[in-house]
Amino acid sequence: MEEKLTTLPGAVSLINDGDVVALQNMATQAAPMALVRELIRQQKRELGLVVLVGGLAVDWLAATGVINHLIGAAVTMEQFGLCQQYRKAVEQGRIKVEELSESLLNARLGAGARNLPFLPSRGAIGTDLIAQNPHNLLMLDDPFGGEPVVACRALVPNVALIHAHRADRFGNIQYEPTAMWPDIAIMPKAAQRIIVSAEEIVDSEVLRRHPEKTILPGFMVDAVVEVPFGAHPTSFYPDYGYDSKFHLDWAAAARDDTAVRNLIERFVLGPENQQQYMDMVGGVETINRIRNWEQPG
Amino acid sequence: MEEKLTTLPGAVSLINDGDVVALQNMATQAAPMALVRELIRQQKRELGLVVLVGGLAVDWLAATGVINHLIGAAVTMEQFGLCQQYRKAVEQGRIKVEELSESLLNARLGAGARNLPFLPSRGAIGTDLIAQNPHNLLMLDDPFGGEPVVACRALVPNVALIHAHRADRFGNIQYEPTAMWPDIAIMPKAAQRIIVSAEEIVDSEVLRRHPEKTILPGFMVDAVVEVPFGAHPTSFYPDYGYDSKFHLDWAAAARDDTAVRNLIERFVLGPENQQQYMDMVGGVETINRIRNWEQPG
């Protein structure tokens, strides 16, 4: 099997300015945050993002000018509120948004994965989403005489970024049983390249003990990197919960550009590796807190 | 939760003459054979079958006049050869066949599951399958200007019959990691009713230990029956292998109507319950053999 193991800089160097990047992310869950920080460190520009529900990662990428458009169903940090940097960028016209409902996004990605020109959905009929987006969404008559559908044009992201529980050095990717959102179930299958960070790199023999947990075969994966706590500050069930303190600090700062710059400098640009990052965000104290899924209130 | 536990006769009494029945079956694998035998005992008539790849079950149902049409991608017992009773019935015009490729069948069932009028595929373009079947397959232009697709009309079977590893009395169905063919992954989701036989009925607490193994929620399932070795003589990984001896005996008899009647009488109509059936097919000797996946040659 072909070697896919590399470093964070090496993995992210596979991404080009202008790429459309599918990002695993559900509000406060399971985002490949170490890969996202590396995107910022490498000063990528004019990226498009594909998200089901983007969270803090989107706010960071908006704050640092990495992205200029977003295709997705929502951007929010759930109980930590809206993503203020993203919101401001959209309001100022710096980020264009192609808003899709979940079924329309799933259909666009499903078509991309299966090399179909489109897949139909019956969701979102009657909303403004469809008339807004004639390039990718068209009403289509049912050839069998039933109700019309929304034809959703195939979406093929250039890259998918995901975080996984474990992988081998050949890019076979395993995931523990958890909420399998479409961002992990269909985005990578639609993308041209797949970059994975994993909590741990293990011997292939470990994967063979549970072949049902393998979600992506090595031949589909372009790069894999070992990054413990690579989803911090988002949660990564069952390993660790989201970091409330970190999210609250960001939410408190995110309307203030200076405060934002300081946080980005401190947590994104400052640490030279994951170990330094984890020390910076609280080290063992934080690790113990998120491992116990302790949340304030 | 609502009680779904019943008996084989009770479960199969939910099926009406003329129903279209989706049958889990891959050549020699994982067919709900106890439910199939009960269909024959209850002398159901004019059933349609939906199969991905039908095997011995289809031959039994053809031999006993239970089915008069079949929608599927193939019927074969792999190394045990073609299903001769089915073959003869088709050649004599007693069973009509709507032959679909796997991607077309998946598309028809996927549309049925998701309440869409159709789903597209690019499979089978250029074959005679499409012109043969204008009621359910139509070439359709891509509204975005790309290549045309085959629109595959939604298929909603009246009933899906499946065999599972375990279930609770409320119809929550669990499956061990194995080959998840489309007959288990999409057929039940498309069907109006679901009838399940399971190797064992367990307390719901047992299911909670592995929620990722639950493949169907109780609210979708209409009836569940405990039938140990309910897939015999097909295999049911990891529990037991296919019964080569049984398949060979059937294959040797299947061109001879008298021999077929004798086997049906002996194995299908004779035994009054699963215990008697298992005794009839060789009891402990057979059980030990199939548990060890021992195959001749």
Added chain:
Amino acid sequence: MTTDWRNSPPAENYGVDELMVTALAEYFQDGEQACNGMASFIPVAAFMLARLTHAPELVWIASSVGLEPRPERIPASTLEAPLWRDSIMYLDQYTDFWNFVLNGRWITKFCVGAAQLDQYGNANNSIIGEDYHHPRVRLPGTAGLADMCSIGKDLYYWNPDHSPRSLVEKVDYISGAGYLDGGNTREQLGLGGGPRAVITNLAVMDFHPQSKRMRLQSVHPGVTVEQVQDATGFELLMPGTDVPETRPPSCEQVRLIREIVDPNDMRKRGMN
């Protein structure tokens, strides 16, 4: 867990959050399936309460992930694992949940919060302003709302801040189809289901069967019809008779909410 909730007298002390929970819970019955999404403390409390009282057979799919979970109490997120980890089944979103939802036979009722809701029950969670590409406010986005609104579901809107900002004559952007321009304009698109009720901190509304305009159904105890109308950005239709009072929670319902379902008062986070 059996409690004498049927004979429990009306509570004297309760919060409007608790009243919203009990009002919403009434719509969910045995044999139905309910699911919740993000930041949905009021619906989650309503489902959990319904299961403890009148609808023990209500199926709950927590976070649209976990079937029949048993969280000890409502945690700080209605999307994260503490809510659903102890489940009978984990639903894969792409292959399970969306198949079940789109099928049309299951999960026929859906609870929604919307930044704007108009007199025909159209919902907006996308943008405030005139220009989609330069909005005055970028809202989170439609997520699954646009789907739920167009695939035959009955929709129950909860709104903890009944105001002319949130209940508007016309939404700036339709990110969830209600009755569109009213009358039969929704039916003409072949859409079943639709908005059924709007439960706010002041009142409960439904929709007129023909015109599909929003109609006052009941006012909460202590709230006047005038207060409701003043807080609404369009003219509410009135019911044929006098406007009744929303049934207050019973003592037992309040006890269950406070002691069992939500001792950490997460539902108050849903309130403004």
Added chain:
Amino acid sequence: MTTDWRNSPPAENYGVDELMVTALAEYFQDGEQACNGMASFIPVAAFMLARLTHAPELVWIASSVGLEPRPERIPASTLEAPLWRDSIMYLDQYTDFWNFVLNGRWITKFCVGAAQLDQYGNANNSIIGEDYHHPRVRLPGTAGLADMCSIGKDLYYWNPDHSPRSLVEKVDYISGAGYLDGGNTREQLGLGGGPRAVITNLAVMDFHPQSKRMRLQSVHPGVTVEQVQDATGFELLMPGTDVPETRPPSCEQVRLIREIVDPNDMRKRGMN
């Protein structure tokens, strides 16, 4: 497992089954993905042999279920668990395998057996006879063949019984699209890929680049061109030069097939 297969001399004693395995194995290279279906002993032996010799990085998806399995030997079924149970990944058919296959970037070569194959590489596994609803012979059905033939795959037909019954001028029913009526008729439907080679017990054939008619590529040692033509139900095109001989298996290849890959001679079950 490293063996000196590169310098191994041609075998003197080998069966045509072993020659078919080595001929098919040549088409599969490092970095590609191969999958097999039912009763596919010759292709499975070819993949396993290729991985032991020239293509150690050939990815194998056994039974279209199991990624990189390590069966001790070929079992009695190429679809059942003994082949794939020791895998790195179990591919769910509906959500994994068909997504990967349809995607077009992976699993670009597919091995096929067909009851009838015609001069343009159209395949029939459906019916023999004139009347689809009253066929003379009901064959098993197309299974995944119709898909593989239309979604841009390169197709490799194996046929252990080269005869006018199996190689026919025109198939009774097209259950797998080859070059249709030849020339550019396949391209006109927007179909990429197509039949690349036909490996029988007598010869190897390919297809003429323009006319798309089947063309003799090599005859197996000891077989004459006349024998091949006599056993074919239509006129075979001839290569520009003399018809070469199919390369026989090497001693080491034969040893690997007999001792490691298939000591139970399952591949002979694929022979008539």
